[in-house]
Amino acid sequence: MDGIHDLGGMQGFGAVTHSPAEPAFQHRWQAVSRALMLVVTGTVEASGGEFRHSIERMEPGHYLTSGYYEHWLTAAATLAVEHGLVTRADLEERAGGRFPLSGPVLAPPIVDPGEGVSEPRFQVGDRVLVREWHAAGHTRCPRYIRGKAGVVVRLDGTHSLPDVEAHCAARRYEPTYSVRFDAADLWRDGQRGVAVHVDLWDSYLE
Amino acid sequence: MSEGSHHPAAVSPIERRVAALEALLTERGLVPDGFIEEITRRYESEIGPMNGAKVVARAWVDQAYKERLLTDGTAAIAELGFGGAEGDHMVVVENTPTVHNVIVCTLCSCYPWPVLGLPPAWYKDPPYRARMVREPRTVLAEMGCELPSDAEIRVWDSSAEVRYLVLPERPSGTEGLTEAELAGLVTRDSMIGVGRL
Secondary structure (H helix, E strand, C coil), rough: CCCCCCCCCCCCCCCCCCCCCCCCCCCCCHHHHHHHHHHHHHHHHCHHHHHHHHHHHCCCHHHHHHHHHHHHHHHHHHHHHHHHCCCCHHHHHHHHCCCCCCCCCCCCCCCCCCEEEECCCCCCCEEEEEEECCCCCCCCCCCHHHHHHHEEEEEEEEECCCCHHHCCCCCCCCEEEEEEEEEHCCCCCCCCCEHHHEEEHHHHHH | CCCCCCCCCCCCCCHHHHHHHHHHHCCCCCCCCCCHHHHHHHHHHCCHHHHHHHHHHHHCCCCCHHHHHHCHHHHHHCCCCCCCCCCCCEEECCCCCEEEEEECCCCCCCHHHHEEEHHHHHCCCHHHHHHHHCHHHHHHHHHHCCCCCCEEEEEEECCCCCEEECCCCCCCCCCCHHHHHHHHHCCHHHCCCCCCC
């Protein structure tokens, strides 16, 4: 989905609030969120794609104004409700108030994962074009490179296609490639001497 | 209220929500005893940038190791005992006087946990994720990472299964240091690529 999570290239966020070092968890609830995320995804056997998509479906305002651990908590609670471990009413009663969950899955379930790709179509040095495609469900093809041309710099073997695994019990395996884009080809104001590399599944390329 | 008593810190809405989910999952028998404490302990004391620093220091003192690290990062990092979730497909990118590498995840917060631990807040927040692929030279300068104006910047967006680690340049004047002393010089930021040593 063309969601709020797909941030690459967006403007107006201001400076990075940098800290040179920080503890893994600044509050106990953050460590608990981390643990509960592992409990829920393990119990419901959520794929990485399904888990990431449960964060991507957060209400955009909530996504932008909450941190990483709150994203994990919201995703864990959403998956727990969707898989029948708990109900939203249970959560809100215990929390003594509103418990925001992620929005519904917009893409239909996938029954047939489709044919996998075992042999890479491209080799290092090949020029490739990213498909201009707007999936209704989960994808790992960022908006900022769609329709752009780049050059393959590395082959990384075959991996489960997130677009399928987020919405299907079965898996489809395809090669992934690291593709180099010149900043000047991505942005009208692209900076000189900058290359951006994005790792892409075979399906994302024309 | 008795004299000298303290007002307890107010419980925030997020803490109440976390406690609610924790209680419900615990009642259903889904949270193993001690699991939360174990997760906390691992990420607070075992997994963090001190692991990546050992990898970098080894590469600085052992040319053959460095070659293995740049050829097959996952296997070379496993030689030092590090691996696991978010570190199964490691690629190490080397900084040189003319090439500077920096890692980002624009779609979420992918990060090489076994060697760097959980990512810092700013790595996961919108400004870094939005800007690093569009104006890295500006963002790096703002973060205090000064580069020669003709240095090539290579940004790596961790959008699939590979997780990246930057191999920073060994600082000059460190010839006499031991491997352990060198590891002590390596910062988290230098291995993300937002700092230099």
